[in-house]
Amino acid sequence: MLITIYLIAITAEAMSGALAAGRRNMDIFGVAVIAFVTALGGGTIRDMVLGHFPIGWTQHPGYIYLVISAGLFTTIIARFMHHLKRLFLVLDALGLIAFSLIGCEVALGMGYATVVVIMAGMMTGIFGGVLRDVLCNQVPVVFRHELYASVSLAVCILYLVLRHLGMPMEVNTLVSFAAGLTFRLLAIWRGWRLPTFSYQKRWE
C-alpha cells in the first residue's frame, strides 16, 4: 500500500514542481528537471546524508520515467489544474506522510539514533520542495508558511512511538496516515501557522 501511495505521491510532487517551473517560464528541459527534483530530491538528499548507496531511484528506472512524464504532461493540462486544487492538496498531504514514513524506515534500517531517524523522515518529506524553491530562486516556502514541516515531524514521532510500543507496521502505517492527513487538512482549513520570527536589525 505504501508503494502505491508513494507512486501517487511522486506523481503529484512532480506535477507541483512542473507548475513551479512554469512560473519561472522554464523550457521543457527545466520543467523535467524541476519535476524530478521536487519528486525525488528529498529522498536523494536523505540517501546522500545517510550514506545510503545506491540511491533509491537509481535502482528503479521506472520512477524516473514516471516523474518526468508527469512533469511534461502537466505542461499540457496546466490550464485545467486549478480545478483540481483540492485533490492536489490531499495527494500532496499523502505524499508528505508517505515520504516521511519511508525516510524513517530507511534510517531505522541503518541503525541511526532516533533523532536522526526523525530528521531522515523530515528530509525526505520536505527537501524536494526546498530544492525546487532554491532552483527557482526563491526562499523555500516550507520555511515560511503553514504547518507543513510540522506535520512531517508529528507523523515521524507518532510512527516511532507506536513502533516502540509494539504496534504492527501495517496498523502503524494506517494510523500514521489517518492522523497525519487529519492534522494537515485541519491546518490548511483553519489556517494554522507556526509563529514567525522577524529580525530586521543589521549589525554592520
Add this chain to the structure above:
Amino acid sequence: MLITIYLIAITAEAMSGALAAGRRNMDIFGVAVIAFVTALGGGTIRDMVLGHFPIGWTQHPGYIYLVISAGLFTTIIARFMHHLKRLFLVLDALGLIAFSLIGCEVALGMGYATVVVIMAGMMTGIFGGVLRDVLCNQVPVVFRHELYASVSLAVCILYLVLRHLGMPMEVNTLVSFAAGLTFRLLAIWRGWRLPTFSYQKRWE
C-alpha cells in the same frame, strides 16, 4: 584525447565561472570558488549521487590548481575576453560533450541502468553551471535558454546506441564529438530553443 579535451574544457568552464562571479562583484576568493564549482561541480554532484568515492578531483590535485588559476587569470584578461566569444562557444561545446561522455563512462563502470547512465552524463555536463547560477543567486540559465541540455542528452544517447552496436570506443568518441559539436553550433547559429512553459496562475 578525451583527457586533453577535458583539461581544455574545465579551463574554459572555470573562466566562464569567473566571469559570472565578476557580474556579482565578488572578491577573488568568490571568483576562485565559482570557477572551481563551475568546472568541477558537475562531476562532484555526479559522484555524490552515484556513490562514486573518492570524488574525481580529490585524486587529481592538478585539476584544482588548474581551474583556480584559470579563474584568477580571467580577472586579469577579462577586458579582452569578449573578442574570444566564438572560441569560447566552441570550447564550451567541447566541454559539454566531454563531460557528458565521461559521466556516462563512470556510471557504466558502476553497472547502473541505462537511464541512470544518461542522467549521470547530463549531470556531469550541466550541473556545474547550475551550481554556479545558484551560488550567484539566479535561476539556472540551462533551464531557460537554448539547446544546451538537449545536446548533452542527444550525445549520451548516441554514444550509448553506438556502444551497444559494438563500435570501438575511440571511433564512438570521435563520432559523438562530431555530432554533438555540429548540433550545438547549429543550435546557437539558428537560435533553436525548446518550447517554454509559462504558468502564472497562483492557487492561493
Add this chain to the structure above:
Amino acid sequence: MLITIYLIAITAEAMSGALAAGRRNMDIFGVAVIAFVTALGGGTIRDMVLGHFPIGWTQHPGYIYLVISAGLFTTIIARFMHHLKRLFLVLDALGLIAFSLIGCEVALGMGYATVVVIMAGMMTGIFGGVLRDVLCNQVPVVFRHELYASVSLAVCILYLVLRHLGMPMEVNTLVSFAAGLTFRLLAIWRGWRLPTFSYQKRWE
C-alpha cells in the same frame, strides 16, 4: 579543548543562522533548519564530498539538540543580541578556526592530498554560511566581503606547515588559534578586504 571550542562555535553559528532566518521572516521551523544548516552544514558538505560516512552529527545527537535549541532560544533574546556584537565576532572567529582545523584533521585521517586537506578545512569553515545564504536566497556573503575565507585558508596552511615540521598537535592547535584569531580580528578592525572583480559586459 577543541571540542569545547567546537561546541561554543556551533552554538554561535546556530544563533547567527537564526538571525538570518529572522531577516527573511521565517517561521520557527525555518529558524531551526537555518540554525542547523549554518552550524553543521559545513561539516556535512565536507563529509559528503570526502565520502566520510557516517556524517559527524548523525553520531552525536546532542549536537542536533544543541544547535536547534540555540536557534530557537535566539528568537527570544534577539532584541538584546546586538549588544553582544563584539562577543559574537570573537566566537564566530573561534568557530571558523575550530571548523577549519577539524576539517583538516578529517581529511588527513583519510589520506587525502594536501590541497584537498586544505579545501576540506575551508569547506568546513565556510560552507555552513554558504548554505545559509543560498537558503535565504542571497549571494553568499563570504564570496563578497571581508577576509573570512582567507583566514580559514591561512589557518589551514599554517597548521599543516607546523604539523609537517613536527610540532606537537596541542601546541600547533594553540598557535593556529592565536594566529588565526589575531588575523581575523585585525582584518575586521582594519577593514581588510580582498580585491573584488567586477565584470558587467554581457556577451549576448
